[in-house]
Amino acid sequence: DARVTQTPRHKVTEMGQEVTMRCQPILGHNTVFWYRQTMMQGLELLAYFRNRAPLDDSGMPKDRFSAEMPDATLATLKIQPSEPRDSAVYFCASGSTAPITEAFFGQGTRLTVV
Amino acid sequence: GQQLNQSPQSMFIQEGEDVSMNCTSSSIFNTWLWYKQEPGEGPVLLIALYKAGELTSNGRLTAQFGITRKDSFLNISASIPSDVGIYFCAGAQGGSEKLVFGKGMKLTVNP
Numbered sequence: 001d002a003r004v005t006q007t008p009r010h011k012v013t014e015m016g017q018e019v020t021m022r023c024q025p026i027l028g029h030n031t032v033f034w035y036r037q038t039m040m041q042g043l044e045l046l047a048y049f050r051n052r053a054p055l056d057d058s059g060m061p062k063d064r065f066s067a068e069m070p071d072a073t074l075a076t077l078k079i080q081p082s083e084p085r086d087s088a089v090y091f092c093a094s095g096s097t098a099p100i101t102e103a104f105f106g107q108g109t110r111l112t113v114v
Numbered sequence: 115g116q117q118l119n120q121s122p123q124s125m126f127i128q129e130g131e132d133v134s135m136n137c138t139s140s141s142i143f144n145t146w147l148w149y150k151q152e153p154g155e156g157p158v159l160l161i162a163l164y165k166a167g168e169l170t171s172n173g174r175l176t177a178q179f180g181i182t183r184k185d186s187f188l189n190i191s192a193s194i195p196s197d198v199g200i201y202f203c204a205g206a207q208g209g210s211e212k213l214v215f216g217k218g219m220k221l222t223v224n225p
Contacts, residue, residue, distance in 0.1 A: 031211070
């Protein structure tokens with residue numbers, strides 16, 4: 001059963017700490033998206049990659065967020081330093097080249113920054 | 115940025131009833147998608163629409179891509195308790211791969 005795997009599922013951290021979220025896309029998918037979901041803003045696209053290269057990270061706060069794909073089976077989203085306003089559910093989604101907008105979502109990482 | 119207006123925001127219905135929801139925008143979209151999200155899970159793709167006027171079904175679900183390309187509709191027929199969840203519309207403009215999501219419609223089905 002192919003699925004996007006995200007770890008950890010839950011993370012509670014203190015303000016100022018570094019947070020790393022990981023995502024394993026579906027095997028064979030060449031595009032990976034990072035979304036953030038909050039009650040106020042809903043689902044927002046943070047960044048996305050094609051063939052491990054970043055295509056767009058305009059939705060991501062550059063000063064504290066970074067996203068990478070060390071290899072085709074791993075995508076990471078880091079926050080350093082974390083702030084309470086970063087508390088949200090972070091979703092990774094992956095898709096193949098066509099039709100690319102049919103992204104398949106992971107179960108998310110629920111981040112709480114206290 | 116672009117916004118999708120999804121309505122209603124929530125619905126409470128009895129099992130067996132049909133339910134309709136829609137999504138509108140002031141801008142043209144070339145792709146409309148409908149997702150369902152259950153508690154503790156990520157959104158799951160239900161239906162994808164790529165042509166204006168397109169009507170597509172997936173079991174008891176039917177979705178339509180509006181002729182103006184500024185709206186889309188999702189209907190669920192003969193609802194069952196497992197239909198409970200939050201339904202999101204999403205759209206992409208032009209050749210963009212970036213999805214814009216609506217705020218969601220929370221569906222409650224009373225047995």
